[in-house]
Amino acid sequence: MPTKLNLAGPHGQIYADPTPSTDEDAFQVNNTSAAYYNSPYYLANKNLVQPIPPPRPGSPASIDLADYLPADLMAAINAAGSITFHSTGDTGAAKVSARQNAATALAEEAAVADAMAAAVQAGGARGPAFFFHLGDVVYNFGEAQYYYDQFYEPFREYDRPIFAIPGNHDGMVFGASSTAPQVPTLAAFLANFCAAAPGPSPEAPSIARSVMTQPGVYFTLDAPFVSIIGLYSNVMDSGGGIISSQGGMYPISDVQLAFLTSELTRLKPQRQAGQRAIVIAVHHPPLSCDAKTGGSGGLMQDIDACCKSAGLWPDLLLSGHAHLYQRFTRTVNGRQAPYIVCGSGGFAATAPMGGVPPAGTVVGDHKLEVAPIVQFGYLTLTTDGKTLTASFNSAPCNAPVKQLDSVTVDLVKGVLTAGGSAPAPGPAPKPTPKPVPKPTPKPVPKPTPKPVRKPTPKPKPPAPKPTKGGGKKRPR
Numbered sequence: 001m002p003t004k005l006n007l008a009g010p011h012g013q014i015y016a017d018p019t020p021s022t023d024e025d026a027f028q029v030n031n032t033s034a035a036y037y038n039s040p041y042y043l044a045n046k047n048l049v050q051p052i053p054p055p056r057p058g059s060p061a062s063i064d065l066a067d068y069l070p071a072d073l074m075a076a077i078n079a080a081g082s083i084t085f086h087s088t089g090d091t092g093a094a095k096v097s098a099r100q101n102a103a104t105a106l107a108e109e110a111a112v113a114d115a116m117a118a119a120v121q122a123g124g125a126r127g128p129a130f131f132f133h134l135g136d137v138v139y140n141f142g143e144a145q146y147y148y149d150q151f152y153e154p155f156r157e158y159d160r161p162i163f164a165i166p167g168n169h170d171g172m173v174f175g176a177s178s179t180a181p182q183v184p185t186l187a188a189f190l191a192n193f194c195a196a197a198p199g200p201s202p203e204a205p206s207i208a209r210s211v212m213t214q215p216g217v218y219f220t221l222d223a224p225f226v227s228i229i230g231l232y233s234n235v236m237d238s239g240g241g242i243i244s245s246q247g248g249m250y251p252i253s254d255v256q257l258a259f260l261t262s263e264l265t266r267l268k269p270q271r272q273a274g275q276r277a278i279v280i281a282v283h284h285p286p287l288s289c290d291a292k293t294g295g296s297g298g299l300m301q302d303i304d305a306c307c308k309s310a311g312l313w314p315d316l317l318l319s320g321h322a323h324l325y326q327r328f329t330r331t332v333n334g335r336q337a338p339y340i341v342c343g344s345g346g347f348a349a350t351a352p353m354g355g356v357p358p359a360g361t362v363v364g365d366h367k368l369e370v371a372p373i374v375q376f377g378y379l380t381l382t383t384d385g386k387t388l389t390a391s392f393n394s395a396p397c398n399a400p401v402k403q404l405d406s407v408t409v410d411l412v413k414g415v416l417t418a419g420g421s422a423p424a425p426g427p428a429p430k431p432t433p434k435p436v437p438k439p440t441p442k443p444v445p446k447p448t449p450k451p452v453r454k455p456t457p458k459p460k461p462p463a464p465k466p467t468k469g470g471g472k473k474r475p476r
């Protein structure tokens with residue numbers, strides 16, 4: 001089947017531009033939001049979780065890919081007996097440092113987005129069916145005015161639906177008052193990914209792509225042969241991910257725990273029948289050997305408790321947040337599953353701080369399989385419900401796409417059949433941080449301010465902080 005340009009979804013969705021422009025080399029709206037790191041609201045509340053927006057009233061917990069792809073493409077996937085899709089996180093291009101000006105930021109994101117779009121065009125009906133974004137779509141505070149430059153323009157040629165979970169930057173808020181944000185958390189994310197109906201984005205009316213109609217910031221995507229359960233891990237920048245109150249430690253509800261347990265329970269019969277793989281996607285990584293964005297112990301415990309309760313563990317866990325590629329194998333109840341960090345989508349590739357242990361290092365129930373790859377790129381994943389393969393492709397500027405890592409899991413036996421490494425010989429050299437989940441930061445004993453329902457009159461923002469030489473912040 002030839003590639004279908006300008007795919008039309010079954011509910012009128014449009015994905016690719018009919019006549020895409022060349023890559024932009026300057027921002028339509030210059031990104032000055034680094035200044036908001038110094039705003040009174042952010043300074044006073046940066047260690048507080050933000051409220052989890054409720055799903056749209058009446059919406060289901062899960063959505064079906066058949067409501068986003070035309071029937072002939074769905075039929076082709078089902079006839080082939082397997083599905084391929086894309087995933088990566090942290091794509092937003094923003095000018096954040098002396099190293100990364102507007103042109104380089106845009107070029108680095110464009111290299112990844114253009115490579116993914118080309119893979120869709122080359123693959124046609126058997127190519128990637130969708131892109132599941134792992135969060136941090138827009139830096140630094142998920143502002144609506146940057147959706148054009150950081151999302152719609154770079155992905156204007158990607159002729160497939162793009163689903164997303166929010167990252168910390170999508171949910172972070174700022175404001176002139178220390179008690180209320182200028183804009184409620186996730187307002188722009190909800191407008192662009194969780195709309196009630198498809199249609200043009202209010203942020204990019206000149207781009208054809210329709211807004212998405214996800215039920216909320218946590219949801220399940222059911223596709224042929226795979227279900228992806230997406231979770232929202234809140235707004236901590238250098239701290240860990242938080243999906244629940246963690247026993248009352250954080251002032252948010254435990255609604256995602258009930259959701260995750262319920263979805264795993266729902267999907268368990270299909271998983272046990274070998275009909276689909278189960279993927280959990282969450283922006284902050286439960287496992288990471290980056291010293292700054294190390295794994296999240298509380299997040300891991302929450303997910304594990306839900307899996308234990310449902311009696312079903314994921315075949316794969318995907319995260320972003322750290323701007324590099326890492327792959328661990330975790331063994332639970334004798335079954336191996338990859339835990340992959342792929343925050344390589346285009347924003348500030350960053351080497352681990354403080355070094356890393358060598359590939360093959362085993363700590364507890366998990367093993368670091370490959371040395372972290374500090375390059376921009378994306379994942380291509382394929383599954384038939386019985387095996388699953390995840391490959392990391394680098395997509396540098398002005399150089400060919402190259403596959404740098406791949407893992408295959410036999411989902412029936414629960415073992416890696418390709419991509420495993422031998423344990424590292426001897427102890428890890430010092431001083432290298434071990435990939436042990438870090439405890440999540442202690443909460444500030446202060447209630448979360450209620451979100452403002454309507455934007456307050458726009459206060460005058462602080463003077464933009466010079467990016468050159470002012471590298472105190474390195475956003476994740």
Ligand SMILES: [Fe+2]
Pocket residue numbers: 136167168169283320321322476
């Ligand atoms: Fe992040």
